[in-house]
Amino acid sequence: MTELNLQYPIFGPQIQCPHCRQLIDAITLTDCYLCPRHGAFEAEPETETLIHLQSGRRWRLWDGKWYRQHTHPDGIRFEIHEALDRLYTEGYRATKVIIARRYYDLISSYLEKSGGWGTDQETKLYKLYGLPVEFSDKFSDDPAWEVINFVLEKEKGTPPRYPYFRLFE
Numbered sequence: 001m002t003e004l005n006l007q008y009p010i011f012g013p014q015i016q017c018p019h020c021r022q023l024i025d026a027i028t029l030t031d032c033y034l035c036p037r038h039g040a041f042e043a044e045p046e047t048e049t050l051i052h053l054q055s056g057r058r059w060r061l062w063d064g065k066w067y068r069q070h071t072h073p074d075g076i077r078f079e080i081h082e083a084l085d086r087l088y089t090e091g092y093r094a095t096k097v098i099i100a101r102r103y104y105d106l107i108s109s110y111l112e113k114s115g116g117w118g119t120d121q122e123t124k125l126y127k128l129y130g131l132p133v134e135f136s137d138k139f140s141d142d143p144a145w146e147v148i149n150f151v152l153e154k155e156k157g158t159p160p161r162y163p164y165f166r167l168f169e
C-alpha cells in the first residue's frame with residue numbers, strides 16, 4: 001500500500017452513497033465519507049463495513065455493490081418484498097427464496113412454518129410470502145454469502161389474474 005492510499009478509508013478515495021448512489025468523497029485522514037444529502041458514513045476496517053452515522057445502518061461491499069446488513073427481521077423481509085416486486089414487473093415469478101445462513105437466528109421465528117411431516121430438513125418447512133425458504137448452507141464455501149442477503153429463484157411468469165398485491169397477502 002502506498003502512503004497516498006493510507007490517507008483514505010478502506011474503500012478508497014470515493015464510494016457510491018448506499019442511499020442515493022451518488023459518488024461521494026472520503027474525508028482525508030479520517031475513516032469517513034460525506035454525502036451532501038445523507039451525511040457521514042464511517043468505514044470500519046476490522047469488519048469491512050460502512051456505517052451510516054445518523055441511522056446506524058450498516059453495509060458491506062460485494063462485487064461493487066453495497067449490501068445492507070440487517071439487524072431487524074422487518075428490514076430483510078422488506079428487502080425481499082421489494083425484490084419480488086421488481087421480479088414481477090420484469091415478467092418473472094419467484095419460486096424460492098434462499099436467505100443467507102447468518103440471518104437464521106434473526107428471521108427464522110418470523111417465517112411461516114408449513115406443517116410438513118417426516119422430514120429431517122427443517123429449513124425446507126419455512127415459507128415467506130408463500131414461497132419456500134432455504135438458508136444458504138449448500139453455498140457455505142462461497143464467501144459472497146457472508147455479505148449478500150438472499151437470492152430469488154425465478155421462472156418466467158404467467159400474467160396474473162389478480163392485482164399484484166394479492167400475490168403477497
Ligand SMILES: [Zn+2]
Nearest residue numbers: 017020035038
Ligand atoms: Zn447519499
